Amino acid sequence: MEYVSPEGLRLDGRRPMEMRQIRAEIGVVAKAAGSALFEMGNTKVIAAVYGPREVQNRSQQLNDSALVRCEYTMANFSTGDRMRKPKGDRRSTEISLVIRQTMEACIMTHLMPRSQIDIFVQVLQADGGTRSACINAASLALADAGIPMRDLVTSCSAGYLNSTPLLDLNYIEDSAGGADVTLGILPKLDKVTLLQMDAKLSVETFENVMQLAIEGCKAVATYIREVLLENTKQLEYRRGI
Amino acid sequence: MRELQLSLNQTQKVRLQRALEKLESLSSKANSNASVTVADSIPVNYEDGLLKGHGTSEFNGEVVATVCGIVERVNKLVYVRALRARYKPEVGDIIVGRVIEVAPKRWRVEINYSHDAVLMLSSMNLPDGIQRRRTALDELNMRSIFEENDVICAEVRGFQHDGLHLQARSQKYGKLGRGQLLTVPPYLVKRRKQHFHHLENYGIDLIIGCNGFIWVGEHVQVTDDMVVDQVNKSEQDDAKPDENSISPEDQGKNYTRQETRENICRAANAIRVLSTLGFNITVEVITETVDLSTSINVAIHEMLGSEFYVLVAEKESVRRSMTKKK
Known part of the structure; x- marks a missing residue:
């Protein structure tokens, strides 16, 4: 199948290096300490952060740092075919773990000893790149909750199809069987916190694809910062200090 | 970006927008864009020497924010005040909390902080008002003072090795009854001299806890128990034989007038x-x-309807511009 037309357009009309439209909203869950909604094209994800709060399971308490927990779920209606997945299926357990580790790398856990931070992410609409969207949403929600972080983690995926590097794969491109690289970076510190790939690529191609993904992450970071700054200003003038 | 979940009609939308814009213009005059987000670098003057405070860290020789908020500078100290953060107790804060556990010699109290607070039996006044050693009998009767799920008011005593300690060494602290507990974001409450308020025109008490728990209740006369108890005790002894039938005095005690109840609800909705x-x-x-x-x-x-929200926003913008002029 042809994923990039001779004119250089992808199936959904994007250029190979073009991202889908992103949109973020803060404060969508009233009861949570911080929450965010993140959209990348048709992928829509909601994240809520609770805490830092008392550790629920005393045996897991850490005396020098905070315990970070993450739960990833996909709504039953998020995909085309409505499937009832058991709660602890292997895919969501793996993604929960990935998000937890990525977030732990940026949260300054040593400032909140003997406490627990819960991150809940749910996919409302899935169209490829749910992993990246979840990380971006979780990052925003953590910033909204006022939890100290070294940097905002941003994530973006890239792939390689029809011998072209493609940025931000959608579901059709994702399931085409080509390589899919999910990258998470700390833009300010210029460090990689997550790198996953599910096929083989030669080193040169991989570097191109990775470079593309880094560009994508940075674009997401710029947008997220704008949203956060706008939110901070709103809060400030509402309080009228 | 935090949008209100309200159904406004077109005029209300415009009016709200205008009021909020006015607020924005009023505040932006006061401070010059000091808001930062996570990982923004803060411009500082290194020659003067520098102390990094909360919400900052160092990276590549730059001072970097770790939370979203406003940069504050006090002499050499540079820190970021987070605008949306959890409550952080300070010694002497007056707080409202909920008892979640009765443990040996102590109550555990939920106060909106990342850990539960502890109120020791020894750091509160007993109902009889006499200063004495707490005996084993007092320990057994702890539930007669506070039970689980009681709302109480206390003062932050300080951090001990086993967590945050509270104290309630005055008649104004203690169990709260006949009213409503409201939870607001703690960053909206400022520390002030006075947190107990008696609104005389409405006959209600208002306790604005620093932790974002606000108590609105019927006014309670703070009485010196030492004097009153003598009288009460004899009354209680008389009442004991027929506990089932409520004496008229007790009924009076448990009854809140409808007007007061309405005032409580009105203040709560406000x-x-x-x-x-x-x-x-x-x-x-x-x-x-x-x-x-x-x-x-x-x-x-109707106070929770959209029209009143708009009115309050307009009122607030007028009020702030008035205080600015002064």
């Missing part, structure tokens, strides 16, 4: 409106909002 709009919550603003609602004859349940 606080709800203010916290949804994200305005700072002080006793002056609350009374003004309550007065506004009574002066234009808004029913209590």
